[in-house]
Amino acid sequence: MGLGGGVQRGESERGPTAATRPGNTMEACLVEYHLHVDADRDGVVDDDRSHNDRWAWGPGSKGAIILCNNDDEDRQHCCDNEDAQINTAPDPDDIAPLVIRRAAGHPPAPGSWRGFLEVSAEDAPRLRVFASRSSGAAQVLGAGVGDPAQGGTAAVLSWPLTDLNFTEKELGVEAVMYAQGSFTGEVVIKLRIERGGSGTYEEQVRMRVAPWIAFNHLDPTTRVYVGEAIDNAEFRRDLAAQVAAAGLPAPEVAPPPHGRDRWLQDAMELGFSSLPRTGPPAARHLPVVLRTANNRSEMRWGTIDRYPRERMLEPGFGWVQAMPPGIGGTLDSFGNLECSPPFTHSRRGKEYKFGRLVYGEHVDGGARRNMQPDVVDFLRAQQVQEPFTLDTGWLEVGHVDEVMTFVPMKNAPKKFKVALASPNEALTILRRMRAARQGATPLLQLTPPPPRADRPPTDATPQELYDNYPLRTVDAMLDDATFMDVQVIVQEYLDGVKAKLMEELDLAESEIIPLPVLFMLDRTYFIAYTPGVVNMLVLTKPDKTVRLVIPKPFGPMIDGVCQFESHIRAALGPPGLTGVDLEFVDDFFTYHVNSGEIHCGTNSKREPPVDRWWWEQQV
Amino acid sequence: MTQHWPEFTALRRLHGEDYAHQRDRVLVDQTAVMTYLPAFAGDPDWLWRTLAAIVRGWSEHAALYRQVLAELDQVNVEAEGKRVTGISRIWTQYAMNARRVYGPAILPLCWEVILKFGDLWPRWKVVTFLEMIGAVPKAESVEPVLTFMEEVAPVDFIEAAANTLRDLRSVDVQPALTARMLVVEAAVRARGSLDPRSAELLRVWSKLRKEAAADSSPP
Numbered sequence: 141m142g143l144g145g146g147v148q149r150g151e152s153e154r155g156p157t158a159a160t161r162p163g164n165t166m167e168a169c170l171v172e173y174h175l176h177v178d179a180d181r182d183g184v185v186d187d188d189r190s191h192n193d194r195w196a197w198g199p200g201s202k203g204a205i206i207l208c209n210n211d212d213e214d215r216q217h218c219c220d221n222e223d224a225q226i227n228t229a230p231d232p233d234d235i236a237p238l239v240i241r242r243a244a245g246h247p248p249a250p251g252s253w254r255g256f257l258e259v260s261a262e263d264a265p266r267l268r269v270f271a272s273r274s275s276g277a278a279q280v281l282g283a284g285v286g287d288p289a290q291g292g293t294a295a296v297l298s299w300p301l302t303d304l305n306f307t308e309k310e311l312g313v314e315a316v317m318y319a320q321g322s323f324t325g326e327v328v329i330k331l332r333i334e335r336g337g338s339g340t341y342e343e344q345v346r347m348r349v350a351p352w353i354a355f356n357h358l359d360p361t362t363r364v365y366v367g368e369a370i371d372n373a374e375f376r377r378d379l380a381a382q383v384a385a386a387g388l389p390a391p392e393v394a395p396p397p398h399g400r401d402r403w404l405q406d407a408m409e410l411g412f413s414s415l416p417r418t419g420p421p422a423a424r425h426l427p428v429v430l431r432t433a434n435n436r437s438e439m440r441w442g443t444i445d446r447y448p449r450e451r452m453l454e455p456g457f458g459w460v461q462a463m464p465p466g467i468g469g470t471l472d473s474f475g476n477l478e479c480s481p482p483f484t485h486s487r488r489g490k491e492y493k494f495g496r497l498v499y500g501e502h503v504d505g506g507a508r509r510n511m512q513p514d515v516v517d518f519l520r521a522q523q524v525q526e527p528f529t530l531d532t533g534w535l536e537v538g539h540v541d542e543v544m545t546f547v548p549m550k551n552a553p554k555k556f557k558v559a560l561a562s563p564n565e566a567l568t569i570l571r572r573m574r575a576a577r578q579g580a581t582p583l584l585q586l587t588p589p590p591p592r593a594d595r596p597p598t599d600a601t602p603q604e605l606y607d608n609y610p611l612r613t614v615d616a617m618l619d620d621a622t623f624m625d626v627q628v629i630v631q632e633y634l635d636g637v638k639a640k641l642m643e644e645l646d647l648a649e650s651e652i653i654p655l656p657v658l659f660m661l662d663r664t665y666f667i668a669y670t671p672g673v674v675n676m677l678v679l680t681k682p683d684k685t686v687r688l689v690i691p692k693p694f695g696p697m698i699d700g701v702c703q704f705e706s707h708i709r710a711a712l713g714p715p716g717l718t719g720v721d722l723e724f725v726d727d728f729f730t731y732h733v734n735s736g737e738i739h740c741g742t743n744s745k746r747e748p749p750v751d752r753w754w755w756e757q758q759v
Numbered sequence: 760m761t762q763h764w765p766e767f768t769a770l771r772r773l774h775g776e777d778y779a780h781q782r783d784r785v786l787v788d789q790t791a792v793m794t795y796l797p798a799f800a801g802d803p804d805w806l807w808r809t810l811a812a813i814v815r816g817w818s819e820h821a822a823l824y825r826q827v828l829a830e831l832d833q834v835n836v837e838a839e840g841k842r843v844t845g846i847s848r849i850w851t852q853y854a855m856n857a858r859r860v861y862g863p864a865i866l867p868l869c870w871e872v873i874l875k876f877g878d879l880w881p882r883w884k885v886v887t888f889l890e891m892i893g894a895v896p897k898a899e900s901v902e903p904v905l906t907f908m909e910e911v912a913p914v915d916f917i918e919a920a921a922n923t924l925r926d927l928r929s930v931d932v933q934p935a936l937t938a939r940m941l942v943v944e945a946a947v948r949a950r951g952s953l954d955p956r957s958a959e960l961l962r963v964w965s966k967l968r969k970e971a972a973a974d975s976s977p978p
Contacts, residue, residue, distance in 0.1 A: 164893055289953070403843055439847060441842040441885055467886055467919040470847040506854060506893050507922035508847070536851070539846050598835050664855050736843035 142661040172243035173255065173304065173344045175331050175614050177204035178236065181415035181755055185310075187240050192345040195326055199756045205349040206236040206327070207415040209314035210458035212428055212446040217450070219459060221316045222270065224279035224293070230455075232273050233424050234651035235312035236415060238332060238345065239492055240301070248305045252336030257281055257311070263327045264295035266317050266349070273312035282331075283316045304333075315349040318413075318460065319521035320514075325349045351522035352428055352460060353693065353754060354411040356495040357546045357686070358556060358680045359746035360482040364391040364677070366742050367399030371592065374728040379677075379689065379742065382723055386687040390741075394447050401442025404743040405541065405738060406473030407432050408448045413458070421750035428458035433512045433611075434472045435465040458473030462518035469508035472515065474501045475539035475740050478534070479525060480546055482752070483555040485646040493752045497525045498645065501542045502533025509533065522759040528644040534633045536665035541739045543637055547712065548686050550719035552651060553686070558641055559674045561634060562654030563627035566670065566695075569613045569656055569703050573696055579615035581696040584670065586728055605733040607667060614696055617658065623669075630659040630666050653711050656695065657706045667735055670695065671728060673708060679745065685719035688712070690725040691737040762823050763869055764795040770810050778875045800965055804901040806887030809870055812899070822863065824868045827853075837852065847882045850890040857891035865891050870903040873920075877911040886919055895898025901927055901935045909960060917959050922968060929971045 165316060179306040180186060180193045208221040213231040220227045226235055242248070249255075257269060269281035281299040299310075319325030324659045330344040364383050366376055383391050393399065401407070409430045412425040428446040436445040450505045452689025453459040470476075480495035497519055502509040532538045536654060542554070573581055588602035594602070603667030611617045618624065636653055660669040668675075672693035679687040693710065695704025705724055715721045731741050773781050777816045786792065793813060804900035807924050818823060831849075845937050857865050869888040877885050889907075892900045904924055924932050940961065947957050 282929035403839075406843065436845070438882060439845045440836050441845040442840065464918075467916075467934065468846045469850065469922075473843070475843070506890070508850060508852075508893070510892060512924075514966075536848065539843075596837060599838055661851060664859075667850070731843075734842045735848075740843050 142528070145414050148259075150495070153668055170547070171246045171249045171253075173249070173331065173333055174241055174243065175329070176239040176310055176342055177345050177347065178416060179204045179345075181205060181416040187465065187586045188427070188531065189343075189345075192675065193237075193328075193345070195348050195754065196344045196441070201755070202335060203755070204236065204345060205415055205755060206315045206347045207350050207424070207426060208316070208318050208352070208412055208428075208458070209232050209234040209426075209459065209609055210428060210460050212453045212459075214454045215454065217455065221314050223551075224268065224285050226273065226275055226277040226312060228455075229275050232275060232312065233417070234415065234426065235270065235314050236275060236327065236347065236555050238269065238311045238313050238521070240311070242304075242307045249333075250336055253304055254334045254336075255304050256298050256332045256334070256358075257301065258298045258330045258332055260328065261295070261297055262274060263329075264297050267306055267327050267329075267347075267534070268314050268316060269299070269329065270312040270314075275312055277312060285552070291536040304320065309502070310370075311678070312348065315666045318352050318518065319523070320462065320518045321521070323521070325351065325521065325523075327335065330581070343468065346757075350413040350431060351524055351593075351754060352411050352413055352518075353494050353522065353524060354409055354477070354479040354497060355744075355746040355748075356481045357680055358495075358548050358684060359680065359749060360682045360684070361388060361678075361680045361744045362747050363745040364388060364679070364742060365394060365744065366391045366394060367394045367402040367404050367443060369400055369402040369730070372402060372596075372741075375727055375741075377726045379738075382677075382687065382689045383679065384679060384726060385723070388679060390752065391560065394444060394451070397442065398444050398447040398451065401436055402734075403441065403445035403473065403475070403740050404444060404447075405475045406434075406539075407436065407444040408452075409474040409477050410743065411523050412744050413747065414754060416753070416755070423748075423750075423753055424654050425748040426456065426458050427745060427748070428460055429453075429466070430474075431461045432468075432474055433461070433463050433465055433515050433703050434468045434626075437469050460750050463512060463514035468512050469510070471500060471502065471505075471509060471511050471538045471564070473539060475537075475541045475736070476511065477519075478540050478544075479544065480645055481548060481554070483554045483556075483645060484561045487646060489756065492524075492526065492593050493757045494524050494754065497527035498644070499527060499529055499539055499642075500532025500535075500538050501529040502538055505533045505538075509538065524728055524754045524757050526759075528640070530637050532637075533559055534630075534666055535664050536667045537666075537735055541675050542668065542672055543634060543674060545676055545719060545739065547650075547653065547678065547688065548680055548684055549713070551717050553649070553652065554625060557651045557653050558645070558647065559653045559655050561657040561659075561668070561672060561674045562640070563631045563634070563656075563658055564654035564702065565654045565711075566658045567618075567627055567706055569623075570618055570696070573614050573698070573703065574618055578698060579618070579724045581614050581698065582612050583614065583617070583696050584609050584694045584728075585614050585727045586694060589729060602733075604730050605729065608733070611669075623658075623660070626661050626666065633666075655708055655711060656693065668732070668737070670704070671732045672737045673704070675739045677738050677742045679744070680746065682747075684721075685715075686721065688720060688722035689733065689738055689742075690722055692726045692728070694728065705751060764791055764799075766791070766977050767799065767810070767814065768869060770814075771806060774875055778929055780815065783816065784815055784873075786821075789818070793817060806906075806909065809867075809874070809903055811869040813871045814945060815956050816864070816871075818845040820864045820868075824863060826869065827861075827865070832912075835883075836883065849883070850887055853887050854890040857894040861891070861895075863897060866895060866897060870900065873907040874911060877907050878913055878916075882916060882919065885916075889920055893923040896927045896931075898928070898931040899944040901931050901972050904937055904941050909943070909956075909964070914956050917956075918963050921963050924967055925970070928973065933968065933971050934943070935963055936968060940968075
């Protein structure tokens, strides 16, 4: 059976593993070939292969990882994992190692032996295996390229090794897709050796695709995005000033035609994926932008949804979609997807190292008034940020960012608190003013800009848009029974939102900061009447202090001081204590009148954390 | 039956403006409507039943239909596109109207739009009618929606109706969906090739079947 002596290998040395289990023909031979991967997640291929066929979450657990290699190292305007080779450096850094090694001291296999690397038909479209880990290495196994019916190539399920005359052969592996649907994220690659008519030996490695992880507000901001709309030059200037004050580079302005569609937040959600490597840091991070499922031009917004793929995809910056874009609904916009900072849910005994995703739902709203099932499935399948929902179906827009945001706060128990829209806070201020005989004090004191010369005649003028907000004094608001009823109803909804946030994020009442916002009824749904101050941009500095860019609320003024602004400053606490600095920026005629605010009109790229790794989370 | 009322039976093969003119001609002869419509309304063929319902709908609710169509003609699409909701605000509004105000009376107009104008009108407008169909879930809507997907919608517009099917009752949708899939699959087998329309139909419908199966499986 053997080639020379009769040394039994495997069981006596390492115990009964898949490779050496009794009955496995390999154990009696003198030539052994095995698969080796970085199962212990330190960036180095392991000698130990005892955990190759299992994958486990948690600190100290084992299981190899591959990266969904969706950046564009060679600037071909397509993701690196859409072609059949390893691209220009540093693409090899995105490729996980897979080594076939002949056991030390063993002679080469006889010429009659044949080796094969194989994947199942199910796994084949999910990965690519390359002949080496160098730029230019060709794919040998896995997904096809394009549609075979249209001249593309079919998936390869089995790759015959040219020969077995090597002591070690390093291959590379990348993922083509993230976990989703029936794909749990785990793939299996099998080594099969036919021993010249003397039986067959098989062993396998199990690898997991690194999940897509959304950034959260505790991750330091590295770049801000805003669109160049036809009327927002002044806003962009103000935003740039705030971004500069936070020590960040000037915002990346999406020019026309993309930027004409000003809703940057809704077009994309930014996140990252990580592959272990020898540190520091102990991971290769790949920022990845997840595009909205909405085809925004079909839905008459514009083309900002194409900006991520056409302009942001680049070396070291990946792109992914959860489903082919189509005609969805407003809740498919990613202003309706936020992520909490990391926390431990003490009552459930669970640590969320990367926070939890939260999105709004409209329970009885129909399919188009809810996030598309494929997108929800994608988010859930990533596992590490266990999504939960808030009831936002009562809002016309229906986005979570209309009612809440996460504010990093260095003196808070969880290092963050939740800012929540509150009509009650606003009404308390108004009632206090009326009691102080200040009921005639105006709110929403703005001067509408002149109509643009290039305005289509059917478009409303700024003055006409301003007239949609007819209640402009403290008394006018408090005396309007319908308006007051609206505040009561909205507050009830928001109390429900608060309860759900406290439950799912393990928050105490003191960890919710109510901020003054008044709402109005637009036919059957509610929308912010005063600018939605929680709909803010959070700029996080490397030291985790933040600068909040908050929509200017245009609340009632006393002695030149906006009472809403002063309340917000007090509620968020002294910057020296909380690490929260803030400024108010006027977005009224550029975003608010169009049913959005600053957060809706911006987006931010952030720095992945370097002190925690997703594979160490217990899911 | 069909030889007795050729004006009506012509509706089956006509499309777009030709169809609209013919429908108006049919409506002019109320005696024929009263005489023959009940038979078509009880026909085993769903399309005869649906066409009869459309004609009856126009007979009984013409003012409502004209009002809705006129309102939609007045939508400032450009202005809606500036808002954070985009055109979906209109969809939300009309779905709510259908649910709370129009009720099932609006459905014949919706069926007519998707079957006879679904490839001709602006897509946002067609989606408005799909949304109203979903807002008033009735078994009678299943075949019109499936036919819209199979025969009317451009290939890249087929999936727009998936959300409508999600809003209809699964017990109504799934048997019809399964039957349609079998027909499409048989046609593909007979041809020996998978054309883009069949591929898209089978992709979308398979997804809907899987979702329904997942929804009905025990947790």
